[in-house]
Amino acid sequence: MHERRTLGFGLPASGFHSLVRCIRFWVAQRFSAAIRGPLWLTALAAPVTVLLLLSLLSCSSGPDPNTLVMIIESSPTDLDPRVGLDAFSARIDSLIFDDLLSRGDDLNVAPDLAERWEIPDPVTYIFHLHSGVKFHDGRPLTSRDVKWTFDSLLQGKVRSTKAAVYRFVDHIDAPDDLTVIFHLKEADATLLWNLSDGAIGIVPYGSVDEMTRHPVGSGPFRFVSAETDREVILKRNDGYWGEKPKLARVRFAVVPDVTTQALELRKGSGDIAINSYLTPDMVVTLANDPSLVVERAPGTRLAYLAFNLRDPILRNVRVRQALAYALDRQPMINYLWRGEVQPACSVLPTQSWAYNGDVQRYSHDPAKANQLLDAAGYPAVNGVRFHITMKTSTDENTRLMVAVMQQQLRQVGIALDIRSFEFATFFSDVTHGAFQMYGLRWIGGNEDPDIFEYAFDSAKFPPNGANRGFYSNPSVDALIDQARRTVDPTVRKPLYAEVQRILAEDLPYINLWYFDNVMVHTRRVRNLKMNPAGNYDFLRTAELVP
Numbered sequence: 001m002h003e004r005r006t007l008g009f010g011l012p013a014s015g016f017h018s019l020v021r022c023i024r025f026w027v028a029q030r031f032s033a034a035i036r037g038p039l040w041l042t043a044l045a046a047p048v049t050v051l052l053l054l055s056l057l058s059c060s061s062g063p064d065p066n067t068l069v070m071i072i073e074s075s076p077t078d079l080d081p082r083v084g085l086d087a088f089s090a091r092i093d094s095l096i097f098d099d100l101l102s103r104g105d106d107l108n109v110a111p112d113l114a115e116r117w118e119i120p121d122p123v124t125y126i127f128h129l130h131s132g133v134k135f136h137d138g139r140p141l142t143s144r145d146v147k148w149t150f151d152s153l154l155q156g157k158v159r160s161t162k163a164a165v166y167r168f169v170d171h172i173d174a175p176d177d178l179t180v181i182f183h184l185k186e187a188d189a190t191l192l193w194n195l196s197d198g199a200i201g202i203v204p205y206g207s208v209d210e211m212t213r214h215p216v217g218s219g220p221f222r223f224v225s226a227e228t229d230r231e232v233i234l235k236r237n238d239g240y241w242g243e244k245p246k247l248a249r250v251r252f253a254v255v256p257d258v259t260t261q262a263l264e265l266r267k268g269s270g271d272i273a274i275n276s277y278l279t280p281d282m283v284v285t286l287a288n289d290p291s292l293v294v295e296r297a298p299g300t301r302l303a304y305l306a307f308n309l310r311d312p313i314l315r316n317v318r319v320r321q322a323l324a325y326a327l328d329r330q331p332m333i334n335y336l337w338r339g340e341v342q343p344a345c346s347v348l349p350t351q352s353w354a355y356n357g358d359v360q361r362y363s364h365d366p367a368k369a370n371q372l373l374d375a376a377g378y379p380a381v382n383g384v385r386f387h388i389t390m391k392t393s394t395d396e397n398t399r400l401m402v403a404v405m406q407q408q409l410r411q412v413g414i415a416l417d418i419r420s421f422e423f424a425t426f427f428s429d430v431t432h433g434a435f436q437m438y439g440l441r442w443i444g445g446n447e448d449p450d451i452f453e454y455a456f457d458s459a460k461f462p463p464n465g466a467n468r469g470f471y472s473n474p475s476v477d478a479l480i481d482q483a484r485r486t487v488d489p490t491v492r493k494p495l496y497a498e499v500q501r502i503l504a505e506d507l508p509y510i511n512l513w514y515f516d517n518v519m520v521h522t523r524r525v526r527n528l529k530m531n532p533a534g535n536y537d538f539l540r541t542a543e544l545v546p
Helices: 016-036 046-056 087-095 144-154 161-166 256-268 280-287 318-325 329-336 366-375 401-412 423-431 450-454 472-485 489-505
Strands: 066-071 102-103 109-111 113-123 122-127 169-176 179-184 221-227 231-237 250-256 272-274 294-305 341-343 388-393 415-421 437-442 508-520
Touching: 016 169, 046 415, 066 087, 066 256, 087 161, 087 231, 102 113, 113 231, 122 144, 144 161, 144 169, 144 179, 179 250, 256 280, 256 508, 280 294, 280 508, 318 366, 318 401, 318 415, 318 489, 329 341, 341 366, 388 423, 415 423, 423 489, 450 472, 450 489, 472 489
Parallel strands: 066 250, 066 272, 388 415, 388 437
Antiparallel strands: 102 109, 113 122, 122 179, 169 179, 221 231, 231 250, 272 508, 294 437, 294 508, 341 508
């Protein structure tokens, strides 16, 4: 899945530090507008001034002692776990529903509803369920419910693009209440991952469209209500079969505006925001508030640049490599992201068992970039070799990023032209191949090596997959296919290592950085345990201080 956050459009600047001053000035403007006061802030003093403004807006009324309020940017699109694809749907679903399997901090699958499983042959998977599990309405959860969950997808009773993930499932048997057998058409080593945490929760037998309106699962929290663009409310499932949550009630408050998010946290009307639109400067400011705590941990979300390899300029690998050498990521990491991101050299996160960091890397080397561009046949004319257009959304949180890139690419004679659109228009262009370059983020989808087939296999050009840049390499296709057909990780790992080595040389993507998980919360919340995926599992252990 993708976050609805991309690299933003550029602003004119004469140097990198001028750009930093611009963003801080913009932050000051936003907070001044929030209190309808005059814009008296200086650019460099913005973080301190923001703190003062937030102090003026503190709230005297106390929060509900029984309800944790979590701030999210937008409403989940569909809480039926067979249908919802966006991050907010998947993360809230994981609290309402149980999956057959879970995922550990090392991103390996582990037991959940299925306490154990066997793979007697490459096309047969046998799962043994926990006994005594009940849905929120009191019905027992059995193998019949598991079979129905997947049959309703595969047989088209519920319309969802998730059905494609299980295309190799031939049929499912439920020989007794606690045994489920998946029979595959051909070997598919990604099946276990696609049955685990956040992939698809188990719904009651016979459930169809009503799950969208009133989801009923077996997870640690029960659905209470939802109002689009306002809130989703859950309460503790006191009959949960696993470890019961400490929280009695959770309210997910939809707050799209970043300024309002910060103010809600400062006032105490919001308890938690994780990986939100808060800018790094805002996070620094909020960290100085004695009523708030900022926590950081390594994450798996990836920011990347992608190229259209059918473009007459960008299909030349030397041009793509030159772009990689021309970009200097470290100043952006240090000064714009305030150290909240870590450099990336693979689509896979470092926590993945299949990660390979022993690949070609592109340190900042303008001389090497110029050499490659000369060899590619693009001499500079009046200081410009060629123009490239980059499409992006209008996301405020990273709007300055492309201005930095413009400046860096200009130094090697590349003129980067920026075209920004509302997300729906931007993403439509991306999926239809109407771009030269774009920037997006992978969230969740890059945590398993199945991403290589989805994003780089030549059979996965849209609409069949996410190979939007039309990358094609028969060697990569063969390696991906070979890795998918074996479940032995000792066999799969070197195959995926070679895929990563080839991609690092071919550069259909420039992998920029992994985002840390950043959580801001009030001091009345404790026992929060973030995991690399940045999902909402910490609500299973969170407590409110009386």
